[in-house]
Structures are given as C-alpha cells and as structure tokens.
Amino acid sequence: DQQVKQNSPSLSVQEGRISILNCDYTNSMFDYFLWYKKYPAEGPTFLISISSIKDKNEDGRFTVFLNKSAKHLSLHIVPSQPGDSAVYFCAASAVVSAGGTSYGKLTFGQGTILTVHP
C-alpha cells in the first residue's frame, strides 16, 4: 500500500522552461510535505517544504503547491537549469507514536528523474 506516489518515473524539459513534478498521497493524516533532490551516489538534499495549513510556498526558483482536497502536491521549477537534473523525491510526514514517544514519520515517493536539456 503506497501512501505517497510519484506516477511519472521521468521528466524531460528544455533549459529555461518550467519543470512540474507531481506527487499524490492517500493518507489524510499527513500534515507536512517536503521535496528532496538527489544526485547519484549522494544523499537526498532538502529543497522545500509546505505545511498542510498552506497551499503554496516559494523559495527562489522553486514553488511547492498543495491541493489538500485532491491530495496532490507539485513542485514547480522556473526557469529550469541543466544543474537541476537529478532525482526528485516527495515526502509526507504524519505524527506516529511508538514506544512512548511520538515523531513525524516521513513516507517517500518512488522518485522522478528530471533531465534538463541545454
């Protein structure tokens, strides 16, 4: 049962254009959403996040949109640059309790490979 899905395994975009990466989720308990960027043989790097009380968060070329009714999250990169080529993971957080403690557990999507062509 995959609670966070990135249905596009790959996306190819021309330099300067917009890249739109999509993510769908099923668990209505998720209250915090994140995007990570990952290069091969490296760990994911945090890009941008959004709380469930917002519908948009912007940081430079990166904007994340949240549609709670549709349970849909998207990352817009404008303008796209060749250096943006990487795997992008969305992740969703829900508070879980175990062993007397609680924490925000992250559930990751499968990732989307973004290629930006010069």
Place this chain on the structure above:
Amino acid sequence: DGGITQSPKYLFRKEGQNVTLSCEQNLNHDAMYWYRQDPGQGLRLIYYSQIVNDFQKGDIAEGYSVSREKKESFPLTVTSAQKNPTAFYLCASSLRQGPQPQHFGDGTRLSIL
C-alpha cells in the same frame, strides 16, 4: 561545517557476515534515522531513534540492529539474517520537536559477494 558523515561509501562483505555501517552527525540533532533505498523505489525506514539509549523499529527492521549510545552516533548492523542486504543505505537526522526536514548523509552502498 555541520553535517552527517557516513562511512565507508562502498562496502563489500561475504554472505553470512555481519557488517556495521557508521553514521555520525555534528548538527546537535536529537533524532536519527536509517533508510534503505533500492533501485526505482523510495526510501524505506529501517530504524529510528529520538533520544540517546532509545530506538524504535521502522517498516523494514528485520535483519538489522542499531545502537544509540551517544547523541552523535547511530551505527547500523546488517546481520546475516537480512535476506537481501545489497542496497544503498542512508542515515538522516532531524531536530526532535515539530515538523522538521530530515538531513541526510551521502550514503553507503553495501554489496554482498
């Protein structure tokens, strides 16, 4: 510079041997995590620890063990009971309170010969 250090970057072991992956952080984070990544899949949680001397199983803990004797360190042992140990292992940490991003190390690729 603050960060998370995983070592070694590549590790080869014979089948049936236990192997320990190192994870050290100097971010003063309370919480630490171990994930496994397989090709074409997202990250799956193996173990996590919110404070020193306490840790909990994640979604795929079978065949793995951890310890948290110091705040900075969270080593992962892949035991011979783990049926398919070849994977990319990622360690992460975060501040304990509130919704916070997790920050990752650069990973260890484990290959069983």
